Amino acid sequence: MDRTWLSSCWKKAMRFMELFVDLVLLIQAGLSISIRTHRLTLKEISFDLAEYTADVDGVGTLRLLDAIKTCGLINSVKFYQASTSELFGKVQEIPQKETTPFYPRSPYGAAKLYAYWIVVNFREAYNLFAVNGILFNHESPRRGANFVTRKISRSVAKIHLGQMDSFSLGNLDAKRDWGHARDYVEAMWLMLQTDEPEDFVIATGEVHSVREFVEKSFKHIGKTIVWEGKNENEVGRCKETGKIHVTVNHKYYRPTEVDFLQGDCTKARQKLNWKPRVTFDELVREMVDADVELMRSNPNA
Numbered sequence: 001m002d003r004t005w006l007s008s009c010w011k012k013a014m015r016f017m018e019l020f021v022d023l024v025l026l027i028q029a030g031l032s033i034s035i036r037t038h039r040l041t042l043k044e045i046s047f048d049l050a051e052y053t054a055d056v057d058g059v060g061t062l063r064l065l066d067a068i069k070t071c072g073l074i075n076s077v078k079f080y081q082a083s084t085s086e087l088f089g090k091v092q093e094i095p096q097k098e099t100t101p102f103y104p105r106s107p108y109g110a111a112k113l114y115a116y117w118i119v120v121n122f123r124e125a126y127n128l129f130a131v132n133g134i135l136f137n138h139e140s141p142r143r144g145a146n147f148v149t150r151k152i153s154r155s156v157a158k159i160h161l162g163q164m165d166s167f168s169l170g171n172l173d174a175k176r177d178w179g180h181a182r183d184y185v186e187a188m189w190l191m192l193q194t195d196e197p198e199d200f201v202i203a204t205g206e207v208h209s210v211r212e213f214v215e216k217s218f219k220h221i222g223k224t225i226v227w228e229g230k231n232e233n234e235v236g237r238c239k240e241t242g243k244i245h246v247t248v249n250h251k252y253y254r255p256t257e258v259d260f261l262q263g264d265c266t267k268a269r270q271k272l273n274w275k276p277r278v279t280f281d282e283l284v285r286e287m288v289d290a291d292v293e294l295m296r297s298n299p300n301a
Contacts, residue, residue, distance in 0.1 A: 046108035047255055058111035065122045065130070078192045079130040081119045084112050085177070085203070085261045087134065095177075095264040098134070098201050105256040120199070129197045136177040136203035136263040138184040139283060141290030148210055149178065149287065152217050157291035159245055160221040163299050166245050170252025172211040172234065175260045179204045180278035180286075190272040203263020204276045214246060216284045221292075 046053040061081060068077050088096045089105035104110045116132050123130040143150035148169065158164035179202075187202045211227070214236060218225045224239040225246065236246030268274045278286075294301050 050107035054111045058114040061115035083132040083134045085136040095262040097264040132199040134201045138181040140181040153287035153291045156217040157295045168249040200268045207262045
């Protein structure tokens with residue numbers, strides 16, 4: 001049999017496999033985006049779709065890693081795994097860093113825990129350049145509408161434009177370490193530029209409550225929110241007009257809550273020379289301004 005012909009077939013087969021891997025990556029990315037975009041505020045829907053969550057966020061990561069290995073691309077691929085602060089869940093220390101024990105509190109967090117460790121396993125077993133970016137909450141005007149930060153900014157914009165009177169939230173006292181997605185994407189890129197693959201926590205180190213996000217969002221449109229009542233009967237009333245703009249609905253609570261997340265990105269600062277640039281106040285203003293413009297041009301967006 002002609003060796004040139006065999007060589008040509010082999011090259012075509014390898015190219016086909018590379019394209020197949022690219023396709024799998026695109027499909028997997030789409031599924032991952034889909035589950036993130038459509039889950040309810042603060043990941044509640046993973047409790048209702050636990051098996052699907054595990055299949056996409058957990059085993060899905062394994063499928064990608066296995067495709068890289070099967071196609072012989074170990075030495076030519078760098079793999080970034082979008083890990084999450086949800087791994088820490090019921091926090092075991094404050095703040096949380098790379099060595100903090102994990103304690104996930106949702107099917108999403110548990111699935112991401114598997115993804116984290118299978119990345120570590122492939123890195124150590126096959127010398128694959130694979131990293132976990134343990135990113136704390138990162139927001140922007142592009143955030144999905146069902147995430148709590150975007151839900152707030154959209155609702156505040158609609159109230160400002162007279163398109164809505166009030167909206168409902170869950171745990172107002174949940175505290176998160178919120179940064180800007182633009183800064184965090186830079187950190188992702190920097191992780192892939194290192195000589196040796198390592199896992200990094202990416203965070204601002206600052207903690208703010210959902211309640212504070214609401215207050216600052218309304219303040220940006222000239223409204224002062226005054227809180228009245230307790231627990232599910234608590235409401236946020238506009239000091240200037242007396243109107244109730246925020247209510248609490250138990251359906252937005254998780255079966256197991258994650259009350260407090262605060263990251264320590266010392267390792268990223270030292271090894272990646274990375275630091276967050278956008279402040280919390282700047283983030284809130286940018287999101288509200290963007291949604292005011294969006295709702296003004298398209299109230300049904």
